[in-house]
Amino acid sequence: MPSPAGTSEDSLSRAVQTALTSLEDSKAENIVSIDIQGKSPLADYMIVASGRSHRHVSAVADHLIRAFKETGLGSARVEGLSGADWVLIDAGDIVVHVFRPEVREFYNIEKMWQAPDLEDETVH
Structure with a gap:
């Protein structure tokens, strides 16, 4: 599947x-955006967020x-x-994870990206 974000920085x-x-x-x-360009072949950005309940995560x-x-991003x-x-949403260059809070805490996927060279992390 082609990347919906394309190849341009814009x-x-x-x-x-x-x-x-x-x-x-x-x-x-607790929206966290992590720039993983050049650090992972999976995507250029990983975004992690929480919903308050099953229904909120789904919405x-x-x-x-x-x-x-x-x-128009596909x-x-x-x-x-x-x-x-x-819920994992793979949009090619961007992978978004939406968790219920206790599931997010259990898996703690942000921790694996908190290396000294990953200081580009942004919390929204």
Whole structure:
């Protein structure tokens, strides 16, 4: 699947901003954006956020998926939407994780990216 964010820095920036705006509009909590360009072949950005409940996690993910489509960034691959404990949205250059708080705390995926050379982390 081609990357919806494309290869240009402008497209990537637009995709990241679309994701952050959608998450903020959906009242996602503890939003963390991590620039992993050149540090992982998985994506250029990883965004982690929390929802307050299963229903909120599902709504946040649905809103984000629609935002990607509506802004012309393509269809993202989605996993975990049916259970809504942890929803992974893979938009190519951006991977977004939306967790219920206790699931996020258990997996603590941000910790694996908190290396000394990953000081570009931004909390929203």
